[in-house]
Amino acid sequence: MTLKVGVIGTGMIGQDHIRRLTQVLSGVQVTGVTDIDLERAASAAPAGADVFDTPQALIRSDKVDAVVICSWGPAHEEQLLDCIQVGKPVFCEKPLVTSTEAALRVMEAEVAFGRRLVQVGFMRRFDADYRRLKAVIDGGTLGLPLMYKSVHRNASVPAGLYTSDMPLNDTLVHDADISRWLLGDEIAGVEVRLPRKSRQGGELRDPHIVLLHMASGVIVDVEISVNIAYGYDIRGEASCERGIAALPNRPATVITDARGIRQAIPEDWRERFIEAYDQEFREWIVAAGQGTATGPSTWDGYAATLVADAALRAVASGQLEEIAMRDKPALYAAPVQQAA
Ligand code: NAD
Numbered sequence: 001m002t003l004k005v006g007v008i009g010t011g012m013i014g015q016d017h018i019r020r021l022t023q024v025l026s027g028v029q030v031t032g033v034t035d036i037d038l039e040r041a042a043s044a045a046p047a048g049a050d051v052f053d054t055p056q057a058l059i060r061s062d063k064v065d066a067v068v069i070c071s072w073g074p075a076h077e078e079q080l081l082d083c084i085q086v087g088k089p090v091f092c093e094k095p096l097v098t099s100t101e102a103a104l105r106v107m108e109a110e111v112a113f114g115r116r117l118v119q120v121g122f123m124r125r126f127d128a129d130y131r132r133l134k135a136v137i138d139g140g141t142l143g144l145p146l147m148y149k150s151v152h153r154n155a156s157v158p159a160g161l162y163t164s165d166m167p168l169n170d171t172l173v174h175d176a177d178i179s180r181w182l183l184g185d186e187i188a189g190v191e192v193r194l195p196r197k198s199r200q201g202g203e204l205r206d207p208h209i210v211l212l213h214m215a216s217g218v219i220v221d222v223e224i225s226v227n228i229a230y231g232y233d234i235r236g237e238a239s240c241e242r243g244i245a246a247l248p249n250r251p252a253t254v255i256t257d258a259r260g261i262r263q264a265i266p267e268d269w270r271e272r273f274i275e276a277y278d279q280e281f282r283e284w285i286v287a288a289g290q291g292t293a294t295g296p297s298t299w300d301g302y303a304a305t306l307v308a309d310a311a312l313r314a315v316a317s318g319q320l321e322e323i324a325m326r327d328k329p330a331l332y333a334a335p336v337q338q339a340a
């Protein structure tokens with residue numbers, strides 16, 4: 001069976017996901033697109049896809065079995081709630097939403113519906129290097145993890161569109177989610193340190209050092225740099241009781257020529273995580289075809305949103321900001337349910 005998908009938001013990642021859904025993956029067809037910029041939607045629409053005037057029309061269309069949300073974070077809540085209301089599986093790019101209250105509203109709606117419908121775009125969980133790193137940590141041969149270092153560097157971010165809250169409520173969410181997943185642990189508190197400000201990003205506050213205090217006592221230090229100029233550089237290293245486990249440098253090809261010995265640096269997230277995005281959609285297509293979702297859930301999106309909110313508070317207070325999570329609904333504890 002071919003899954004008919006509608007894509008909301010046809011900017012950078014929307015276009016990249018349309019490419020993979022039409023040219024790379026099987027069992028799926030993009031049958032509809034929309035964007036507040038309808039010209040952009042029309043130029044991104046693959047052959048045969050309808051251009052819908054509004055997300056609401058796309059979500060309700062018979063031509064759409066499942067939805068991919070690639071609009072800006074503040075628009076996600078309304079679009080997610082609409083998908084849940086009509087019972088359609090939805091892949092939502094991170095962040096799930098941009099406030100804890102909104103995350104709770106989406107969770108309440110999904111729990112009331114009674115089956116997982118939402119998958120959040122935390123693609124690192126589908127990356128082969130991160131999966132191997134998790135297998136080593138879980139295997140236990142190095143003993144317990146004590147510390148984790150997460151380096152998250154972007155060459156640049158769109159001036160004007162990327163605002164000063166976004167290192168903490170848009171970019172940090174990936175490090176928060178991957179730390180919870182790798183360590184199998186919740187985040188209990190957040191501190192933020194502001195080093196010397198880079199001149200690369202104009203007015204934008206950059207970089208940030210964030211300390212995530214895990215419930216087990218593990219401390220994760222995260223470097224968020226969003227205007228580092230040289231490329232997109234993602235690193236991760238777990239320090240355990242009897243050894244260290246780290247992500248390899250990507251891409252692995254080593255170039256030797258008259259300029260010396262070097263490895264290329266990915267330009268941006270599209271290049272670094274290309275296989276991870278393909279894999280997250282492969283798994284989503286299977287789950288959505290069964291009327292549900294897999295992988296990162298609304299609960300995980302909520303957890304990352306709590307961290308973002310706490311990090312923003314920590315900048316203002318200069319203190320450790322604690323996190324209190326609500327009780328976990330059974331929907332997110334049980335193995336993924338399938339449609340009846
Ligand atoms: P973008 O600005 O290039 O594209 C966003 C598009 O959404 C624009 O075309 C805009 O007109 C449209 N849009 C905004 N609000 C809308 C609404 N209410 N209804 C319909 N269309 C709307 O941004 P982007 O870089 O493509 O990011 C989009 C989302 O994807 C963001 O949530 C971002 O955080 C996320 N993202 C995730 C990753 C990842 O690695 N997983 C990478 C990049 C972006």
Ligand code: ISE
Binds near residue numbers: 094171
């Ligand atoms: C972007 O939205 C992403 O999600 C990228 O993966 C991340 O590295 C970048 O910082 C964000 O702006």
